Amino acid sequence: MTRFVVSAYPTAHPGVARLEAAAEGWSELRRRLSGGRGLATGLLAGLAAAVLVVAYQVMDSLAEGHLLVIWMGVWLAGFAALGLLAAPSRQLAALLSRSVQGRPQRLAEQRADAQLWAVARQDPRLMSELTITAQRDLDLSASGR
Secondary structure (H helix, E strand, C coil): CCCCCCCCCCCCCHHHHHHHHHHHHHHHHHHHHHCHHHHHHHHHHHHHHHHHHHHHHHHHHHCCCCHHHHHHHHHHHHHHHHHHHHHHHHHHHHHHHHHHHHHHHHHHHHHHHHHHHHHHHHCHHHHHHHHHHHHHHHHHHHHCC
16 A cells, blocks of 8 residues: 655754754845945944043033933934934945955056066167157147147
8 A cells, every 4th residue: 555645844944944044144244245235334333432532521611410402412412423424434435445345456557567667667669668658648648629
């Protein structure tokens, strides 16, 4: 007689499934914070913290016994800093991100230029080609093209 067995057991271990989900969540968090937005958030938090420290120091020296008023002023200054500094910190983060991302390419171009110049110093034909090209670029820029 033939019997079919239907197992209701899961095909994946629950601990492994949780570990995979945690790893995916971690990589998603790193992806979301790796761009300019994460940098902008960090800059904004730092600027807001600096404003809060300054506001607390000013209020602490002015009113020694009014703790509730001081804390309300500190939180007001913090929220004002968040509102006022959000756009500039986002722009600064984007600028920093672009400059950091373009740095390896600029360094590679500088190394290639240095190698070409070193070879051109030894080879008069290459040096004349570079001189002609540089002169042509100067003529084009002078003519306004």
